[in-house]
Amino acid sequence: MKEIKGGITAAKGFKAASCAAGIKYKDRTDMAMVYSEKEAVCAGTFTTNRVKAACVKWDMLVREKGVAQAIVVNSGIANACTGKEGFDACESVAKAVSDELNVDSDKVIVASTGVIGMQLPVDKLVAGVRTMAGNLDDSIEAGTASSKAIMTTDTVNKEIAVSIEIDGKEVIIGGMCKGSGMIHPNMCTMLAFLGSDVAITKELLQEAVSEVVNDTFNMITVDGDTSTNDTFMLLANGMSKASITSKGKDYDVFRDALMYVCRNLAMRMAADGEGATRLFEAEVVNAKCKEDARTLSKAIVGSSLSKAAIFGRDANFGRFLCAMGYSGAEFDEADVELYFVSKAGRLKVFDHGVPLEFDEEEAVRIMSEDAVTVYVNMNEGEEQATAWGCDLTYDYVKINADYRS
Amino acid sequence: MKEIKGGITAAKGFKAASCAAGIKYKDRTDMAMVYSEKEAVCAGTFTTNRVKAACVKWDMLVREKGVAQAIVVNSGIANACTGKEGFDACESVAKAVSDELNVDSDKVIVASTGVIGMQLPVDKLVAGVRTMAGNLDDSIEAGTASSKAIMTTDTVNKEIAVSIEIDGKEVIIGGMCKGSGMIHPNMCTMLAFLGSDVAITKELLQEAVSEVVNDTFNMITVDGDTSTNDTFMLLANGMSKASITSKGKDYDVFRDALMYVCRNLAMRMAADGEGATRLFEAEVVNAKCKEDARTLSKAIVGSSLSKAAIFGRDANFGRFLCAMGYSGAEFDEADVELYFVSKAGRLKVFDHGVPLEFDEEEAVRIMSEDAVTVYVNMNEGEEQATAWGCDLTYDYVKINADYRS
Numbered sequence: 106m107k108e109i110k111g112g113i114t115a116a117k118g119f120k121a122a123s124c125a126a127g128i129k130y131k132d133r134t135d136m137a138m139v140y141s142e143k144e145a146v147c148a149g150t151f152t153t154n155r156v157k158a159a160c161v162k163w164d165m166l167v168r169e170k171g172v173a174q175a176i177v178v179n180s181g182i183a184n185a186c187t188g189k190e191g192f193d194a195c196e197s198v199a200k201a202v203s204d205e206l207n208v209d210s211d212k213v214i215v216a217s218t219g220v221i222g223m224q225l226p227v228d229k230l231v232a233g234v235r236t237m238a239g240n241l242d243d244s245i246e247a248g249t250a251s252s253k254a255i256m257t258t259d260t261v262n263k264e265i266a267v268s269i270e271i272d273g274k275e276v277i278i279g280g281m282c283k284g285s286g287m288i289h290p291n292m293c294t295m296l297a298f299l300g301s302d303v304a305i306t307k308e309l310l311q312e313a314v315s316e317v318v319n320d321t322f323n324m325i326t327v328d329g330d331t332s333t334n335d336t337f338m339l340l341a342n343g344m345s346k347a348s349i350t351s352k353g354k355d356y357d358v359f360r361d362a363l364m365y366v367c368r369n370l371a372m373r374m375a376a377d378g379e380g381a382t383r384l385f386e387a388e389v390v391n392a393k394c395k396e397d398a399r400t401l402s403k404a405i406v407g408s409s410l411s412k413a414a415i416f417g418r419d420a421n422f423g424r425f426l427c428a429m430g431y432s433g434a435e436f437d438e439a440d441v442e443l444y445f446v447s448k449a450g451r452l453k454v455f456d457h458g459v460p461l462e463f464d465e466e467e468a469v470r471i472m473s474e475d476a477v478t479v480y481v482n483m484n485e486g487e488e489q490a491t492a493w494g495c496d497l498t499y500d501y502v503k504i505n506a507d508y509r510s
Numbered sequence: 511m512k513e514i515k516g517g518i519t520a521a522k523g524f525k526a527a528s529c530a531a532g533i534k535y536k537d538r539t540d541m542a543m544v545y546s547e548k549e550a551v552c553a554g555t556f557t558t559n560r561v562k563a564a565c566v567k568w569d570m571l572v573r574e575k576g577v578a579q580a581i582v583v584n585s586g587i588a589n590a591c592t593g594k595e596g597f598d599a600c601e602s603v604a605k606a607v608s609d610e611l612n613v614d615s616d617k618v619i620v621a622s623t624g625v626i627g628m629q630l631p632v633d634k635l636v637a638g639v640r641t642m643a644g645n646l647d648d649s650i651e652a653g654t655a656s657s658k659a660i661m662t663t664d665t666v667n668k669e670i671a672v673s674i675e676i677d678g679k680e681v682i683i684g685g686m687c688k689g690s691g692m693i694h695p696n697m698c699t700m701l702a703f704l705g706s707d708v709a710i711t712k713e714l715l716q717e718a719v720s721e722v723v724n725d726t727f728n729m730i731t732v733d734g735d736t737s738t739n740d741t742f743m744l745l746a747n748g749m750s751k752a753s754i755t756s757k758g759k760d761y762d763v764f765r766d767a768l769m770y771v772c773r774n775l776a777m778r779m780a781a782d783g784e785g786a787t788r789l790f791e792a793e794v795v796n797a798k799c800k801e802d803a804r805t806l807s808k809a810i811v812g813s814s815l816s817k818a819a820i821f822g823r824d825a826n827f828g829r830f831l832c833a834m835g836y837s838g839a840e841f842d843e844a845d846v847e848l849y850f851v852s853k854a855g856r857l858k859v860f861d862h863g864v865p866l867e868f869d870e871e872e873a874v875r876i877m878s879e880d881a882v883t884v885y886v887n888m889n890e891g892e893e894q895a896t897a898w899g900c901d902l903t904y905d906y907v908k909i910n911a912d913y914r915s
Contacts, residue, residue, distance in 0.1 A: 156835030156843050186831050186843060188863040221828020222865040331836035333828075409814070410910055417911030423626020423738075426591050430561030431736035438561050438591060458593040460627040499904045505815055506822030 106362050112264025114248035115279035117302035117344040118142040120241040123254035126233030128226060129181030129219060136230065137251035138237040139176040139298060140206060145340035147173040147214070148311035150318050152335035159184045159191030160215045163199070164336060167214055171307035173340055175202050176214040176298055177234060178255045180283075184217040184225050185333035194225045201231040205238035216296055216336050218257055218283060252281035255296060258504055259283050263373045269362045271355045274347035276303045278359075278366050280339075284374040297322065297337045297370060303359060304343030306350065313360045314339055321367035324399065324492040325375040326407045339363075375406075375493035376476070380500030384476040385415045387425075388446075390489040391482050397434040398483075398490035404432030405479055406494030415477055416496035420445055420468035422454045425479050442482040447474035457484075511767050517669025519653035520684035522707035522749040523547040525646040528659035531638030533631060534586030534624060541635065542656035543642040544581040544703060545611060550745035552578040552619070553716035555723050557740035564589045564596030565620045568604070569741060572619055576712035578745055580607050581619040581703055582639060583660045585688075589622040589630050590738035599630045606636040610643035621701055621741050623662055623688065657686035660701060663909055664688050668778045674767045676760045679752035681708045683764075683771050685744075689779040702727065702742045702775060708764060709748030711755065718765045719744055726772035729804065729897045730780040731812045744768075780811075780898035781881070785905030789881040790820045792830075793851075795894040796887050802839040803888075803895035809837030810884055811899030820882055821901035825850055825873035827859045830884050847887040852879035862889075 114121050118141050126136045149168050151161050167173055177198055184191045199213035217225065241247075252262040266279035280299030305313075318337055349355045376384035387405035392398035405411055408428035414421045422443050429436070439458035444451055449471045454463050471477070519526050523546050531541045554573050556566050572578055582603055589596045604618035622630065646652075657667040671684035685704030723742055754760045781789035792810035797803035810816055813833035819826045827848050834841070844863035849856055854876045859868050876882070 154832065154835040155837075155840065156831050183828070186828055186860065186863070186865060188844070190864075220826070221832055222826075222860065223828075224865070331832075333832050333835060409906075413907055413910030416907065419911065421625070421627075423588070423591050423628075426561050427559065427626055427736075427738050430559035430738060431557075432560075435560065439593065455591065455627065458591070459595075460591060460629070497907055497910075499907050501814075502818055502821065502902055502904050502907060505818035505902075506824065 106267055106269045106365065109266045109268045111245035111266045111279060112248040112252055112281045113139055113279045113298060113300045114243050114245060115266035116277040116300040118342050119279070119300040120243045121247040121251040122237035122240040122242060123251045124233050124236045126179065126229045128179055128229055134250065134254035135180045136233040136237065137178045137254040138234065138241065139251065139300065140241050141174050141300065141340055141342045143342045143344060144172055144174050144212065145342035146171055146305065146307040146310055147338055147340045148307060148314040149336065149338040150314060152332055154331045154333050156186060156333045158217060158334040159187055160195050160217050161334060161336060162192060163195040164214050164216065164338070167211060170211065172212055173214050174208045174212045175206060176216065176338065177202055178216045178296065179230060180255050180257050181219040182217060182223050182225050183219045183221045183334050185221040187224050190224055194227045197227050198230050198234060201234040205235060214338055216334070218255065218296055218334055221333060248279070248281065255283045257283065258379050259377055261377055263370055263377070265366055265369050267362050267366055269358055271303065271347040271349065271358055274345050276345045276347045276359065277301060278362055280366055280370060282370045282374055299339040299366065301339065301341045302343065302345035303341050304346065304348040305341050309349060309356060310339065310341055313363055317360065317363045317367050320364065321371040324403065324490065325371045326403060326494045372493050375495055378495035379504045380498040381495030382416060382498055383496055385412065385494045385496055386476060386478040386491060387481070388478055388489070388491045389481045389483060391484055391486055392488045393486040395488045395490065398488045400432045400434045401429050401481065402490045402492035404428045406492045409497055412494065412497035415472065416498050418469050418472040420454060420465070420472060426455065436483055436485060440484040442484065444480040445471050446478040446480045447471045447476060449474050511672055511674045511770065514671045514673045516650035516671045516684060517653040517657055517686045518544055518684045518703060518705045519648050519650060520671035521682040521705040523747050524705040525648045526652040526656040527642035527645040527647060528656045529638050529641045531584065531634045533584055533634055539655065539659035540585045541638040541642065542583045542659040543639070543646065544656065544705065545646050546579050546705065546745055546747045548747045548749060549577055549579050549617065550747035551576055551710065551712040551715055552743055552745045553712060553719040554741065554743040555719060557737055559736050559738050561591060561738045563622060563739040564592055565600050565622045566739060566741060567597060568600040569619050569621065569743070572616060575616065577617055578619050579613045579617045580611060581621065581743065582607060583621045583701065584635060585660050585662050586624040587622060587628050587630050588624045588626045588739050590626040592629050595629055599632045602632050603635050603639060606639040610640060619743055621739070623660065623701055623739055626738060653686065660688045662688065663784050664782055666782055668775055668782070670771050670774050672767050672771055674763055676708065676752040676754065676763055679750050681750045681752045681764065682706060683767055685771055685775060687775045687779055704744040704771065706744065706746045707748065707750035708746050709751065709753040710746050714754060714761060715744065715746055718768055722765065722768045722772050725769065726776040729808065729895065730776050731808060731899045777898050780900055783900035784909045785903040786900030787821060787903055788901055790817065790899045790901055791881060791883040791896060792886070793883055793894070793896045794886045794888060796889055796891055797893045798891040800893045800895065803893045805837045805839045806834050806886065807895045807897035809833045811897045814902055817899065817902035820877065821903050823874050823877040825859060825877060831860065841888055841890060845889040847889065849885040850876050851883040851885045852876045852881060854879050
């Protein structure tokens with residue numbers, strides 16, 4: 106596997122476009138479209154929030170059939186808590202795509218991100234669809250522009266593409282995501298869209314997606330708030346002619362590449378959490394079971410107090426142990442070892458129930474890096490998990506104290 | 511029932527003392543002692559955090575026997591994650607009380623609050639016990655001084671006392687609490703100690719405590735972090751001669767007064783959350799069941815995004831609905847009505863699944879009060895619950911980015 110340039114348009118047959126539809130932001134693009142030349146099988150996961158945005162409800166119907174050919178995304182307004190009018194808006198947008206691109210409207214994925222509880226300006230979105238349909242382009246630049254159009258409080262756009270070989274042919278997976286606040290996915294992240302030119306059944310694709318999302322997007326948190334709009338969608342259009350029809354070596358190669366892509370996007374999403382100054386990783390090893398390892402690592406990166414300590418470069422390790430304690434996982438602190446790890450070094454601070462003396466200056470040095478890991482050895486079993494988050498900063502408060510204006 | 515002056519020393523037979531033992535803070539008191547002239551039955555609840563402070567483990571043994579006569583509390587160091595040395599420290603402190611006051615050491619409650627993962631300076635604590643044993647006093651001022659000694663990042667001390675009549679005799683319940691950060695009690699709050707001169711069995715006392723704590727201290731959250739040290743203890747020494755031996759009218763009078771005392775302390779604890787500028791209350795009515803009402807109201811006040819919106823006086827009601835959606839409770843947003851309420855007025859913003867147009871200036875005016883309520887009518891049943899929290903501010907981050915220094 107090798108990483109290549111670009112994002113979703115790197116995969117064969119995928120085109121993208123973006124435009125400034127004037128939905129809520131001024132002087133920036135706020136709509137993106139992705140189009141596959143051929144119909145693609147699709148697999149995805151959605152928010153577990155009981156309050157689901159209208160577009161999530163729409164996309165769940167698309168996923169059920171498992172075939173898609175276009176994605177339309179807007180930023181600015183989330184189209185959540187908008188009742189029947191919100192669902193009708195999804196239908197109007199899909200219908201516009203259908204008219205422009207001769208795609209069945211039930212094969213159009215729609216997604217929104219932004220303020221909850223506000224109706225979409227449907228006319229603007231339909232006009233945006235028309236503009237974008239005329240500008241679809243398979244260049245890397247078009248993919249990048251579309252990844253920028255779906256940003257809200259994100260500070261950087263996030264895309265990636267990899268190339269693998271399956272069945273003697275090159276297969277590409279490319280994708281983009283956005284997400285900065287209200288990030289505590291419990292299915293997937295805020296919004297992530299991937300395209301691949303592999304040929305695969307929708308059942309195998311869904312299986313790979315579910316497995317990968319659990320270990321990547323579902324292991325990040327920014328603020329513990331599970332959005333109403335979380336959507337992960339992968340379209341596979343088969344244009345590489347490389348085909349996966351059953352589990353085995355080829356499936357594994359594809360799944361591993363998908364894991365790489367999703368982990369990369371998920372970590373960048375965590376690092377770009379609202380107001381974040383650094384990536385905060387928790388690696389829990391030798392846990393009794395996989396579920397415990399996941400629970401413990403997510404509790405560590407999810408704790409406000411832990412996140413504030415990471416911001417302050419304060420090796421206040423008791424907060425991490427405290428978070429593990431209320432996570433719900435069973436363990437005995439007398440078994441636990443805890444380290445702070447970064448590029449600058451590795452420092453043990455807690456050993457089998459006993460706090461260690463350590464050099465505070467060394468701790469600050471380690472915690473000053475862009476990425477800081479809390480490494481916890483449970484000494485109880487053989488399972489491990491990694492979760493990603495970010496620090497809690499003044500800017501998180503600033504961004505969210507008046508997000509609507 | 512009437513509210514009277516003072517705190518824990520208002521109840522007959524309770525004395526208090528405090529001192530500056532120099533544990534961690536400079537130029538302030540950091541130890542408190544409460545002493546009952548007669549042995550008291552005791553009831554309490556503790557943190558559900560799997561990582562329990564040494565003092566919690568100690569107090570659980572005291573509660574099992576159900577008899578106590580003294581409480582010793584220190585601030586500065588939490589004595590959590592301290593292994594055998596930490597438990598031995600509890601024993602040394604209890605032993606010192608036993609020596610000074612002729613109280614069985616297994617009837618001494620010890621509690622700590624402060625940094626986790628640091629050993630207590632036992633010699634200083636023992637010296638503090640000796641000082642305080644000589645200064646015990648039943649004045650209101652002594653009670654107030656002890657409530658100040660147990661503060662950490664609290665900005666105000668919190669105590670209350672009420673007088674009720676049972677069996678023709680005056681019964682008093684007085685108490686104090688502290689708590690500002692790491693507040694998401696799942697048994698009780700950080701630290702709360704109450705004394706009463708009622709005569710009651712330990713079984714009835716525990717029953718009243720469990721019921722009341724569930725509706726009061728367990729309904730507040732500051733940051734979602736359940737501390738390793740949460741302790742609620744109520745001592746009843748019988749010195750009023752008023753006796754409760756079974757459920758009935760007298761028990762109800764006592765339980766209701768206890769509810770009043772605990773709700774008052776809990777709300778003040780939430781309002782004094784780290785960095786808080788206002789009390790944030792969520793009242794959920796007409797829910798399907800009590801458990802749902804609790805879950806929904808706690809999710810609303812627990813959401814970082816909701817808390818930031820309260821700080822910014824931003825009527826971004828979608829965040830509250832979003833939090834309800836991921837709370838785990840089942841409901842249909844099409845049934846829900848949502849209002850912002852404060853002394854300045856009442857504003858409906860969401861009605862049966864549909865966002866309403868509202869006057870932003872009026873919203874800001876309502877949300878600028880010291881206490882803001884999000885009032886949610888589920889229109890599904892008849893149960894209700896109220897939860898309390900506070901806003902998320904720059905100061906929360908500031909306080910916690912370097913709490914140890």
